[in-house]
Amino acid sequence: MSKVEQKLDEIEATIRNEVPAGISISDVTYEGPELVIYTRDPKQFAQDGDLVRRLASKLRKRITVRPDPDVLSRPDDAREQIMDVVPEEAGVTDLDFHADTGEVVIEAEKPGLVIGRHGSTMREITQEVGWTPEVVRTPPIESSTVQNVRNFLKQERDERRDILERIGRQIHREEMSDDEWVRVTTLGCCREVGRAAFIVSTPETRVLIDCGDKPGAEGEVPYLQVPEALGSGASSLDAVVLTHAHLDHSALIPLLFKYGYDGPIYCTEPTRDLMGLLTLDYLDVAAKEGRAPPYESEMVREAIKHCIPIEYGDVTDISPDIKLTLHNAGHILGSSIAHFHIGDGLYNVAFSGDIHYEDTRLFNGAVNEFPRVETLILESTYGGRNDYQTDQEDSERKLTEVINDTYEKGGKVLIPAFAVGRSQEIMLVLEEAMRNGDIPEMPVHLDGMIWEATAIHTTYPEYLRDDLRDRIFHEDKNPFLSDQFNHIDGGEDERQEVADGDQCIILSTSGMVTGGPIMSWLEHLGPESDSKLVFVGYQAQGTLGRRIQNGWNEIPVGNGGGRGRNTMKMHMDVETVDGFSGHADRQGLENFVKTMNPRPEKVLCVHGDESSAQDLSSALYHEYNMRTFAPKNLETFRFV
Template sequence: MSTLTFLGAVGEVTGSRYLLDVDGNDRSHKLLLECGLHQGGPDADQANATPFGGLARSLDAVVISHGHLDHAGLLPKLVREGYSGPIHCTNDTRDLMEIMLVDAAFVMAKDIEWQNRWRKKAGKPLIEPLYELADVERTLALCRTHAYGQPATLPGDVTLIYRDAGHILGSAIVELNVPSGGRQRRLVFSGDLGNPGSVLMKDPERIQDADLVLMESTYGDRDHRPLEDTIDEFARVLEEAHAAGGNVLIPAFAVGRTQEILYHLSVLHHEGRLKQRLVFLDSPMAIRVTELYNKKRKSLNRDDIKTLNVVAQGDPSQYLPGLRLTRSVEESMAINRIHGGAIIIAGAGMCNGGRILHHFRYNLAKASTRVIIVGFQAAGTLGRQLVDGAERVKVFGEELAVKARIHTIGGFSAHAGQRDLVAWAGAFRNAPRIYLVHGEPGAQQRLQETLAESGIEAGIPGYGERVTL
């Protein structure tokens, strides 16, 4: 019998990883579904640094649902430790990973350089990065890309089909038809399901047939506000910030959230509801991703693709007057001379690194500042501390008072809310086995209860748990 082992995103949102042992006719095969980075503090760092051991050299193939680092961010480490087989993904995911993994390697190198400088002075052993740019290049060379709905044959007579998950560019629901016990069994992994309220992405595809389902549960305990209410709340916070004379800081994920936020800011401007005259996109990676979204606009929701066009063509005045794309460190530093009236969109989305931290140093202690959280904040991250109401936080080792007002606007999330998750699970016929992954324990338990109220049973797996197909 073929088996599936849960190796990540169990009891947490990040670190996606599942091992599929396929009972083939000639020999068994090992397929890895996802290879994601853990995010959220020292425990996550330790998990990321743990060697793959013999797994890297024993795998026959890797399958990736989409390009976010918590799903694909450890691929270069896997390759560094000896993996040399195919990495399957969608066409657009491969292009996104080229941007994101290169950026991750660059940021990692800078962080390690800074840490080793301190360690050398303290007489402590030096540390190495999880991977380097050369590992990223080898990883990208192993990618085998597929269009949505295009069947592909994997080792062990496994058939792979990708469906549109509507989460970010290239995101996919993974269907794997796997031989097990003399029959074909269908394993469906939701990946990250998109928010149907998204203006740029299509709605996630509904699937009817499966034997085993892995479903994300990030927002399993709540629904998002309707988009119209979300936009009104966003506009109100921006207006309050303008009246208070402060800056607005938006820690935004480079892929998906940034592009949606830019779209909504442009709409507010054209409706006469945006008072701020300066908007900074202070993230080289987010700028590159926005340019990629423009190139790939046929993959997006066709009603809204026109809104991204001018950003990539270098004429933001037609798109969002006042928008400044700051690529260099010097341009980013210059923003901190602006004491009010600006909107600053910067990474990282969970505030666990990136340029947003520098803007926190200059703005977080001001009562006139508004911080708008637009995406999920994993436990252990600085973003989660702010959402939870921390009065003081550490930024670059310096303790800062949090006098800024923190606003969480969940309607901009790229994830499906509880109601959407229940509807997606309810589309399956013949009651497949469902396991909830990619969620914190409270969210998973609440979703499990809500699914049960609709007559749908779902299990919550533990780390290392193995199930048969």
Template structure:
């Protein structure tokens, strides 16, 4: 039976490919010299003997793409590719020197040439003319990458890895392409299972299943679990650190895809573990999410090793994961199986963060998953998107979903922050701001850059110390200005990036410099004092009442940050040798709300009120129990939708 079914599926697939191929051939002008098509991940590659004719008039390609509803990429047959040395010369002649090309790399497996430049706009040229020129003269398909304005080892590393693994990537994408284009019968049902991050913050993971497809949305760990020495303080529980993958009824390789909303560890921290245990499928994310993950995951493993623990996975697993990633920008509709279409939209939370829109079957069902989301003013991003083609069910985060989670407006929050800094430094003290290295740190950097420095309207001109990790995250922001707010994007493009302001001083190695010189501000991760540089600074600053610590983000209930925030007068902290020592907390402990990358209660409510169209069912997640329950009740009433706060391991049939 099975074999027979397999055969007929194969026949259907073959027939469908032939139809697709002849449809594309018929729509192309004969002179283009149609060769064949290939599937490459979600894309269709059309090989032509004479692609010049298409480059001259791209309406042809646009018409075909809209008729087959898939992204089409044109490539010339490999025999027509110009010798790379000669092609490089032509590229250098065609691109004006002001573009500042930093790298040209040829990827023969993809007939592509990667041109990395400080000003990609000049490589592209007016209406893409320069790119077209390169393609027409060399037959290589040019791809443009932005050189970050600040040096980033992470970006260099990821780009080099993609280049080195070109042959593997081609094989992998061809295999995934075949799987995606495997025809699927109409699915009779659709269900979701909460595997982590429901009625809690951490280890976010949601399994979505039909009879034919299985995908995970996010696969995180609980905030920095297992950092030795801090466990006693943090009360972290290893059983609650990872999503319930083994309790769900499937094996890793039955998964068709992992879809990530953003790079934070509580959403992506478990993904390399899947690869360690044999997952070979695709991981979807935006390009900045991929790069930030490379930074955060490697940092996590180093941190665990440094504190004497054993990380869940190592660099090799992270590299394996990176080579299996498929990147999509906001708004690109992408088939991830024959019946599932994924589209990312802006979530306003951190660089590259996305809400996920999933279209299931032909109009059968539509899901929006917010990931972590900010529907309000920030200095880095536009508010989360509220426009989707269709929505049946909404999964919404509830970090600040409780009735009392109303944060002050940003203007007041910035004023409060600056006031505390001014008072502390005028008093000869130091200010420690613990913050997530990706997200809050950059937001606070842009705020401080606005108020401090030699021309400070508040007269605050002290150095702001950062560790390399935060600097690296900021550098990644400068490679993706198009993901930032217009005003910030323009500053970066005109070489006035706030991240490169002279008020910032980078700690290289010893922390004494920041601690022994006079008044200063120190931004250090982690945000919840769960490990990392912030804990070390805290230990060394805590006993002096002249100093201040300012919390600007979320502290999970079991974190050391929460205990300090609640007024603990003495805590045990690891010293240089990792031995726990008692430390008196005499420094001023302050919390300034309003900088969060999460929506507060009012913003969550107005997000749902402004959502178009309105969902019929609503599920809360990513919040403490009471908050998830309360928010579900309130939102359900507002929009007259079925609403629930599922528990971990709950399965809900949606259709």
């Protein structure tokens, strides 16, 4: 008998001693980080609302209780009983029964009413029918991404369950070493923006944090070939943690599966969906530009299949000696600060990913309170000594002035925008400005993936700012459903029609003008001196967006996604409106560290141009007397 089997037998004995007489325990197993308890008496289990909580506290495990398949009521009978229990105003749109696990997936417009106060309605469902309910939201805006991910995971349930059981045994295996040390190796995004990738190593475990590309620099990928990463084989990685879905953090996650990785990816649920959306588009853009994609779409599906979603604040075992907790980073939907508790109180490391410290219209500001943090790996995109962004109210005022000025001249406003995050932020600003009469009502055309990304945002309102979440829960007040917003889905013909039409606002990907529909819009509107191109997000070095921002007015046109042989002189005005970035500015980064509780002993400043990382590192050292570094790629830091 293996050590894992012995441990499971011990856990099962403990559970039998804890549960009331008359409740049977037929099996106990691991599925990923969770302990799954099977019982022939699910109704009695559900009657004691605190029983699972008490077991979780005693065993220090996340616990799921499932009924034995042979004690389940018929799905047709259960369906009627569930609909009797769930309030009609919950808007149940689908019930999907899975007899192999005893789960029923309930899709509803208002999931909170299916869950009930402290889970009371879910317990009542189990008491009535024996099935274990899992609740998901019906997207207020139909999302092909969310639907495709859900359908795919439904089709792969059996294989996914095998994957989770294997991962669970790896997580809960016996520790093999008595040594104690912690190392972090930088594989990318040091003294540069993009290709984020780090390795956290202990004697037991090797974890990869992020694996992205570098905007505007084809072929520059993280140093995955080194021994600390994949040099000794992809199977040497125990886990991957994805802080958020932007391509400079996620683009090469599927590549790991091409190299033979077969382990878990830990992220939030919206990050999983957005990663699927963005990486598939990444492959599509590469094909359109005539570049060989680094992996096939099948690898994206493999990545999604191996994702283990965890919610903010949930402490999760990911190996015998590491616990992971994700916290809101305030950057984009589902973005996370990844906190690692290593060993039995040995050491704590936090990776900021990309953060925004202050509240925005979309998100609550980044969390910076942790039980313990000895070392912080901190982004420094706007860490330069002069990188102070405009106050958000001033930024919104300037944007409305630019729009009004362009409208009066009869022109159009073209805004290159990241599909995820900045587009939705700008949409909220425009919706309110039109509603309040600050700018004239006019069409707002959304091109590229912006509409689909917006649909994903409305699927997960619990990840949005508190007041916005409350508005979306009431569909009649959902700002993303405003009549002004038009999804460009008619391709080049519709773009030509818009270009020939009246004043309007156009939000289009890509945000750094590196390809995609923005190139077509520049070709249509570039010659118009009455129209304006407005940058509202960061433009990385080497991108066409940065060149235009710096005064370059010769843009590539024709086929090839911006790599055509012809150029066109651009006459439209160019404006930059700061303050809408999803990144904290210099003051925000300093405030994040200043108010961090507890304050870390060491800070590694990464994900910024060389001067930005060094400026921030120097400032934190002088102001807070802490050890700071602006590492280069391929440096390793030992912390214990």
